[in-house]
Amino acid sequence: MAYRPWYRPGEHAIHSLIERNEWLAQLSHRPEIEALIVEAHSLQPAGFICLSAIDSTNLKAELSIGMFQRQGTRITLEALHWVLETAFANLHKVVFCVSPTNTQAIRLLKSLDIPLEAVLRQEMLATDGTRQDLLRYALLAPEWIGGTTRKRLQRLVPLGQTTFPLTK
Numbered sequence: 001m002a003y004r005p006w007y008r009p010g011e012h013a014i015h016s017l018i019e020r021n022e023w024l025a026q027l028s029h030r031p032e033i034e035a036l037i038v039e040a041h042s043l044q045p046a047g048f049i050c051l052s053a054i055d056s057t058n059l060k061a062e063l064s065i066g067m068f069q070r071q072g073t074r075i076t077l078e079a080l081h082w083v084l085e086t087a088f089a090n091l092h093k094v095v096f097c098v099s100p101t102n103t104q105a106i107r108l109l110k111s112l113d114i115p116l117e118a119v120l121r122q123e124m125l126a127t128d129g130t131r132q133d134l135l136r137y138a139l140l141a142p143e144w145i146g147g148t149t150r151k152r153l154q155r156l157v158p159l160g161q162t163t164f165p166l167t168k
Helices: 014-026 074-087 103-111 141-146 148-156
Strands: 033-038 045-055 060-067 093-098 116-125 131-140
Touching (some): 093 103, 131 141
Antiparallel strands (some): 033 045, 045 060, 093 131, 116 131
């Protein structure tokens, strides 16, 4: 969903993402939190979800989702719902940075009423050497708690009462 400069589909095997997550877990101060999205019935990896640039002073983080398969399906919405519930137990703001060419992610964010906060002009250097803009969407805790995004996700993919803390 969001811009991840180190992630290119097909470039990173599942085991390398697991190894990276294990390495991050060993750090005393975790700069980011990653989780593998796994299909419940097959236990096959479907993607990853990541909270990065975690700012404990200002209580904000960047959220990224990368799907290997089943993009735009229920599993994507479930992962998004779970991480937002978990994040807003501890944070005030969650930011999504999206390439303007990622129309599926933009459509999802708009459908969930997550507001566009800024256009970061010529923020990314593309592989062809051109500069591209980056769209920055953001959701605040009060918008999550009382807004349409949470209600819509609760209706589409209810999670029950289960949330998981961001720290051990």
